[in-house]
Amino acid sequence: MDGARRFDNRTDAGKRLAETLRERGVEADLVLAVPRGGLPLGRAVADALEVPLDIVVAKKIGAPGNPEYAVGAVASDGSVWRNEVAIDGTRTDEAYVEERREAEAERARRKADRYRGGRPAPDLGGKTVVVVDDGVATGSTVRACLAQLENSDADRVVLAVPVGPPDTIADLEGQVDDVVCLETPANFMGVGQFYANFGQVSDEEAMAYLDDGDRD
Template sequence: MPNTSRFKDRTEAGEQLGKALREREVDVDMVLAIPRGGLPLGRAVADVLDVPLDIVVASKIGAPGNPEYAIGAVASDGSVWRNESAFRGTGSDEEYFQQEKEKEAENARRKADHYRGERSEPDLAGKTVAVVDDGVATGSTVRACLEMLRKTDADRVVLAVPVGPPDTVRELRELADEVICLETPSSFRGVGQFYERFDQVSDEEAMAYLESSS
């Protein structure tokens, strides 16, 4: 891939992100990682910046008959983002979207509760939070997470990702106070192509990264 470096793995990408945040003097109070793939990065970013790590959770809303194709996403508090062009192009209707939104919101809530265990939700009042994931493609889950955080008392919401296509990154700048993306290659097929190692992260592995912050 010309002009674009590959990350060794998610931890290395997180270390680079943490250094970028520090070099740009972004005064982060807390890192919020998007499970599962965002937690190895979030752990590394939080360690570089010496701040707490927590999670922000959203679930994709799949198209009728094609659940892998996201027509939107919904966060654990019910905040929703809809891809209008995908919604129209797949023949979805409002009834379908609302049903799937409710189902996926409940899935996101359950996931957040499962990951946090006995811990309460973090107090974000007056804080600068960095939302971290292992990369963005369409950015559907990230958008729902940012919509959720815009409703909180957080002072600033910064999105930090290693890689994403230029159009998506540009659109995400409208939802966050600041976006830091290390690589914005024009030839983008998927996040995994920019990693030497891009294994699936299990819930158990992801939760272990979170536990080490408590």
């Protein structure tokens, strides 16, 4: 597997991420996990760094007739990342992108509200924020999440993921103050290949990680 480690599960990956963050001297004020898969890792990182855990939510904008192919993504505050190559390649018109942007932003807002259970979004002003996900492939939703943080008053943003392809990680480095990625295998085919257990995380399970307290 080109030397890439195989994580036992998302919590194991989160603990390894936390260890690396501490080794690199990252002093965070807040961890923001990308639901759903990022929350088990986010819980482990937040507990290790002894800081609060919250979420940052984005939804993919799928291409016309091919919803799995992202022409962009939009965060819950409306911040958007556009995949201009995909937009041009699929000849997607601006009216479609705008229509889907509004619809997916609303879905992201509803998801964020549901996960927080009525709690307000955290104040990011002047804070060092660590954004955690279980890995990136194209990174479309993560890019929209980071766009939201670029539009916030956060002082410093660190992206922490266990694994991602070298080209995506290199691109993301230009969007944040620092990237911590444990593995960047050249033979990357998908995030799940680097986990022994990569089962889907339900909304209920994901929301439970937002409660205080350690979990194994």
